[in-house]
Amino acid sequence: MTEDKGLDPEVADKIGEFVKLKGGREIIEQLQAMPEVQANESAMQGCADMSLLCDYLEIYDVLPVLSIDMSLARGLDYYTGVIYEVVTEGSAPKAAKADVAKKAKKEKKEGDPDEDRSNDPTIGVGSVAAGGRYDGLVGMFSGKPIPCVGISFGVDRIFSITRDRRDTSLALRPNEVDVFVMSLGGSLLKERMEITKMLWDAGIKAEFLWKQKPKLQAQFKAAENGKVPWAIFLGEEELKEGRVKVKQMGLPEDHPEKEGVMVRKSELVQEVKKRLVGGGYQTKVLVDRTVSNSSA
Numbered sequence: 001m002t003e004d005k006g007l008d009p010e011v012a013d014k015i016g017e018f019v020k021l022k023g024g025r026e027i028i029e030q031l032q033a034m035p036e037v038q039a040n041e042s043a044m045q046g047c048a049d050m051s052l053l054c055d056y057l058e059i060y061d062v063l064p065v066l067s068i069d070m071s072l073a074r075g076l077d078y079y080t081g082v083i084y085e086v087v088t089e090g091s092a093p094k095a096a097k098a099d100v101a102k103k104a105k106k107e108k109k110e111g112d113p114d115e116d117r118s119n120d121p122t123i124g125v126g127s128v129a130a131g132g133r134y135d136g137l138v139g140m141f142s143g144k145p146i147p148c149v150g151i152s153f154g155v156d157r158i159f160s161i162t163r164d165r166r167d168t169s170l171a172l173r174p175n176e177v178d179v180f181v182m183s184l185g186g187s188l189l190k191e192r193m194e195i196t197k198m199l200w201d202a203g204i205k206a207e208f209l210w211k212q213k214p215k216l217q218a219q220f221k222a223a224e225n226g227k228v229p230w231a232i233f234l235g236e237e238e239l240k241e242g243r244v245k246v247k248q249m250g251l252p253e254d255h256p257e258k259e260g261v262m263v264r265k266s267e268l269v270q271e272v273k274k275r276l277v278g279g280g281y282q283t284k285v286l287v288d289r290t291v292s293n294s295s296a
Contacts, residue, residue, distance in 0.1 A: 022070065024063070025066075049082060085130040131152055134148050135147045174226055179199055191234050195234065198268070199268075204269070209222055243265060
């Protein structure tokens, strides 16, 4: 402030006292009690705006997570009122935080309070959203005052936090398909379409290969690539008897239903719903919605 901006050292010191203030609603009351703030009409109006904001946030029970930080500053100069940032817990993995923090502390230079820690993994990603009030911006182009408030989100930061918080014990699925319909030899395209449509109508997410005569290996590969938990197998002889086979994918070799179970076609929807709700692999899976392409 003094070297680059030519500000009087006493003024810079005074500003330094203000930017140290951080806390809850009591910060506003502390500011309003200062003679310097009371003598400044703009500052008193800013305190009144913040007090009103606290009233609104208290109604919505948001006040406990509000932090008034007098050091907060936005880089653009068109803001005319309250500015804000949304922060969350650091995105560094919990298991790695202790070791990383210990290493960072060991390597940190003593007596260097201005050390650049922008790449310090123990800090996290910072704010995930930010914005403020800018009543004069739109008026510059519209010719009349239009009150505005806005916010922008850091999608990359949100994704990184979501990824680090994800339970790694859960498998990640690239889509939401729960059932893959396959044919055992022959085409059976119309039959596959009929069964899949039946499942769709029942609200079950299902899919099948659209080829006329897909190889069984290709069908298995498509289901495995999508980590689809259940499969329905259609055979010509079984269909003539009004039966289909339901199989849970990924079962161990010694499982009694490793090869699947035969069910009547008329009872297929009820059987699939019962198995989807009753437990199994599909209830322990997260879906990566960024690449979800379910046909349901």
